[in-house]
Amino acid sequence: MLSTATAIAVPAAVAAHPYAGGGGPGWWIVFPILWFLLFATVVFLIARRARRYGPPWARGGAGGVDVLGERYARGEIDEAEYRQRLAVLKEDRR
Incomplete structure (x- = not known):
């Protein structure tokens, strides 16, 4: 104290x-x-x-399609190559 x-x-x-x-x-x-x-x-x-x-669990699947679309928009690939690669990506998703 x-x-x-x-x-x-x-x-x-x-x-x-x-x-x-x-x-x-x-x-x-x-x-x-x-x-x-x-x-x-x-x-x-x-x-x-x-x-x-x-939601976070639904965002991850379309990454390749987004990149492919950006490359097409920048002119790095032509339409034929874009459609061919897009078809491959869509097959892989199934």
């Missing part, structure tokens, strides 16, 4: 305040609200991404 000689001096105005060190009435609700807002924001961003790009 602390003796009176080693005790920390607390100003009388602070010691007399009913909420000394507690931050006042109502601050107890702020942190749960902030945690809820953080959680809701994460859920919202995940849902928005899933709506925009589709």
Whole structure:
């Protein structure tokens, strides 16, 4: 225990305040609200991404078709080669 000689001096105005060190009435609700807002924001961003790009388990299959379409759009391959490679990719998916 602390003796009176080693005790920390607390100003009388602070010691007399009913909420000394507690931050006042109502601050107890702020942190749960902030945690809820953080959680809701994460859920919202995940849902928005899933709506925009589709669920993660459904996105992986068409990667080759996308690359093939980009190469055709850039002019790296002609239409005949595009259609031939597209047919091969569609066969592989089945």
